[in-house]
Amino acid sequence: MRLVPLFGWPLTLVAALVVAVALAVSGRWLLRRDADPGARATWWRRAALGGVVLAVMAGPSLPVTEAVSVSNVEVYLVVDRTGSMAAEDWAGGPDAGGGTRLDGVRADLAAIRDAYPDARFSIIALDSTAARELPLTSDVDAVSSWIGSLQQEVTDRSKGSSLERALPLLAQVLAGAAEASSENARLVYILSDGEATDDGAGADAAAAAGIGWQQLAGVVDGGAVLGYGTEAGGSMRAFNGSADPDADYITDPDTGEPAVSVPDTAELQAVAEALGVTYLQRTGTDDEPATAFTDQDVEQVLSDGREHKRYTRYMVWPLGLLAAALVTWEGVALIRADRAVRELTRPAVDGAGAQAGGPR
Incomplete structure (x- = not known):
């Protein structure tokens, strides 16, 4: 196994720096002492997703030699x-x-x-x-x-x-x-x-x-x-x-x-x-x-003769499956968070509506 970056090492390193900065900024809010357990899980999930994306960009691969028919x-x-x-x-x-x-x-x-x-x-x-x-x-x-x-x-x-x-x-x-x-x-x-x-x-x-x-x-x-x-x-x-x-x-x-x-x-x-x-x-x-x-x-x-051709076979599909699972998890979490916010704000909205419709 070796690493052959899909887009070259410079772009991969820039992406790693961007991911690190984003995690550091979000960590200030999600990892604070008074944060709830769900917030901490969110940060770790996003950290895992960023790590998987960087791993895909790094291009884990295997050198392959294949014999092909040639005239x-x-x-x-x-x-x-x-x-x-x-x-x-x-x-x-x-x-x-x-x-x-x-x-x-x-x-x-x-x-x-x-x-x-x-x-x-x-x-x-x-x-x-x-x-x-x-x-x-x-x-x-x-x-x-x-x-x-x-x-x-x-x-x-x-x-x-x-x-x-x-x-x-x-x-x-x-x-x-x-x-x-x-x-x-x-x-x-x-x-x-x-x-x-x-x-x-x-x-x-x-x-x-x-x-x-x-x-x-x-x-x-x-x-x-x-x-x-x-x-x-x-x-x-x-x-x-x-x-x-x-x-x-x-x-x-x-x-x-x-x-x-x-x-x-x-x-x-x-x-x-x-x-x-x-x-x-x-x-x-x-x-x-x-x-x-x-x-x-x-x-x-x-x-016909046979010619040996060497090429690189990227082994990124397992990481792709993992990234897809993490993205799905993130989507589900965002949907739940949105529903929770709606539930918290609904009584206040209903109360305001009832007060506005009452006798003056």
Whole structure:
């Protein structure tokens, strides 16, 4: 048992001083020599009530350690939002009731989120640069909000990209996570069409830093590489920051015709093999169900860990019952005292009334 004041020691000490002064003042009247026994009982009852209130404020408590279930799954999402991800070859394209590759990405992101409701998520967005837009968090609402706001990169700002642009940042994030919580399971999902448009700049930068996809395999426990797009590819509309279904198509500078983006399935397959995860090509037509990439055969994923949390359990309810009893006693005593005063004053009032109504 220990004391952990509900409102801090300073306020508790001030309350103790106020109670002591109030009892001292009332004691001058209730404890005087000629006071009746009932007055003395009143003082002791109020002293007990004040003591109980102070005891409650002092917060008698017990330190408690409780084991609670926690998820030990960390999910890392690398999401390609370059202009090519707006290619209109998802589920037949808009003319066939389909949409863009990003429509497929949003659906698959939602499936991953729902498959691991207790996991922690981190999101790395890939366009001309790679940025960690959502640190590791268990806030599912934040993940949902990010998915709902996912848009392609603004066309005028595009400077080309490739999967390798995300490699240094992903390696840094995974290394830090492995060092902080080596016992956790880390799932990596890469959602991209694999198309490189930076003339190898990203690959050269990763190679110069001595980082390759194979090096990440040791800290990756599962996940998948999900590719988007059809063999025929699709054209992409320009994007200026606001959705416009009638925006002009991005053109090929060599031909002046709408450019066609074709997924680089070889690149996607190579990344998946290096990481040791599943590779699936997604077109929105006859795709495998989401369980094909969310059902992970990893022992850590299938069993949650347990975390010991320490907190203080206040043991004030017995004192609360005692305080309630004393307050009830005080109320009953006040009612009796009020009745007694009325009984003492009634004859005088009645006599005065009779005298006023008599003959003059």
